Amino acid sequence: MAESSVAVEFQDVGLTFPAVAGEPVVALSAATCTFEPGKVTAIIGPSGCGKSTLLQIVRGFLDATRGTVMFIDRAADAPASRPAMSTVWQAFNLFPWLTVLENVAFGLELRGVAKPEREALARKAIQAVDLSGFESKYPRQLSGGMRQRVGLARALVMKPDILLLDEPFGALDAQTRLVLQEQLARLVEQSGTTAILVTHSIEEAILLADKIVVMSARPGRVVADIAVDLPRPRSFATTQDPGYSKMFDRIYTLLRDEVMRAIVVETGN
């Protein structure tokens, strides 16, 4: 896979929804951060801090109301157009009336790829997420973990320059989550794609990311930008690394303050 050299730079990016009734809603106040090509950047923060909003702005589904979003080709050191992106969703968002194979081939079909070719590509992607043999099943027949692997295959088969992961394992149980985190770490390392991961889980952020952006409680700002220099490939064993627990503590301390503030704001005390 050709690796993309496009970075995303956020400068003071904010999004305020105009008031429908009462006050306007500030979804994101002023985020400054960069997403480097070929790297995995995790965004972590309390509920409602605008993590997912930030992802939707990168994707182009929402427009920032302040600040600038730039795409920069690092190889040419010049502005670039918005690169190809695919999203993996917390709620999976698989099409229930399509089989696993048809779900994974959906994006290629929209692109007009001929049926034999798109099915061959889809089968390869399904194999990459260890779901061979389930091609003709419907999403309803699969477990949560399997469904999200279909979601992952559906995104990866598009060969995106940037993979967007919106709390991809948020709806899964703890054990399934562990296995999938390892699998995702492997797939992302292999593909060399740029990835942006929105998560609630410190563990997930450290296991998967090269860099962790910590956000404040609503309205969201970036409070820390932490490089993760733990060796790869990472796995569950990484959690035994002394560097891991130091990093976990640091992020947890930052987050705890922000979560406390979020709770105070929500209860109005």
Added chain:
Amino acid sequence: MSAQPQWKPLDDPHVLGWGSVVLVLVLWEVAARLTGVNSLYLPRPSQIVVALVTMFATGGLFVDLLTTLYRIFAGFAIALVVGVLLGVWISTSWRVRAVADMWVAALYPLPKVTLIPLLIIWLGTGGPFMLTISMLGAIFPILINTVLGVRQCDPGLVLAARDLGANPQQIVRKVLIPSAIPSIFAGVRLGLGVSIILVVAAEMVVGKVGLGARLYLAGQILETEQVFAVLIVLAALGIAVTKIQDFIDLKLGRWRLA
């Protein structure tokens, strides 16, 4: 518990359903013979069967059946296409919805039989009239259920399709309509039922051929066996339509049952 589950007739829905029909017919036959009721009021099932066979063999009942079927399904087909397209349009454009809400609210509760006199003035009593009355019967349930189905579509699916590069037209064809199919099909069931009622009613009023016309005529000349024979054909039509719908529903809904 025995290893081989044994067949219990009274636990089989088919046996219960068909059995009740046979039982009623037998009781009817026996009661009619015993009481000697005048067949002008209540013919015996055996007499009705004879009338039915004769009407099919020599009386052109088959032509009446085909004519009625054609009228129902031609109008229904138009209603299906127009209803689904209009329903999708209404649910994807708030301006169209604002206009349509008004008209649907006014026309949907209106009993469609009340339109028969006006339609006859405009269209006469021939093919165009029958097609229109059948179409009018089916279109509102289909349209309303399409709107409901599209509205219930998970926004996450639309977002996922956009993310994979779908343009608005592809979103309609590949996400909104497929996800609305169970609801559209509920509308099809209701709509087809109304179409059947309206076409037969219209035939009774103005038809020269068709099951409704035949029924009305038989009643006028007190051919009670023939009245029952036509009713049986209509009932059989109802059963056939319901079973075919069940079958299609099962095929389309495989993913829901899997």
